Amino acid sequence: MSEEMNQVNQKIQDLTPEEKDAILENFNEFKSYLNDQLEKGKKLGLSDEFLAKGAKFVADHLAKNEEPRNREQKLLQEMWKVADEDAKKHIAYVLVKMVQSE
Template identity: 55%
Template sequence: MSIEQPKNEAKNIDQTIDQMSNEKKDEILSNFEEFKSYLGDKVEWGKKLKLSEETLAKGAEKAANYLAEHEEPRNREENLLRELWKVGTEEEQHKLAHMLVKLVDEEK
């Protein structure tokens, strides 16, 4: 994998979030099960593209950063994740992103 590939993937995540309608965001974030399902679909898609677990976690990390900075939690689980994200170091956030990928991957 080249150095450019992760940069392009991060850019794609930004574009996907920016292009998503508020209605779609509300649907995904309306409850935690819906959020996990959406993230699980993206992880499954990434695995089909043969993305590494590290790349999947970086994608989850990018999405989590966006959510922490731009979206209000809509339920207790999202609020807990946001609070953990805010107090975590970059290393802890990265580990939490890995854990989120593992959580949704094990449910598929």
């Protein structure tokens, strides 16, 4: 795992249960949180490709460790389950673009 992905993983692990609940309870909150993190990454000079890799890493973590809390998360989880690795990369890239466009 690259140093950057280790940092993403650490950021996930550092969230308190209350912070995680606040982010995951509402899809708009999730998108807002993701957008904030992407903005921080862009300020550090990270490419869209790297940001999409980070989003894929987070999505993998969520799919393995969290139950969907709303219909949008359920849809993403169902798509993630049937997607191959290439499709997951595309889904992550689209998710990045979606939150950046808002």
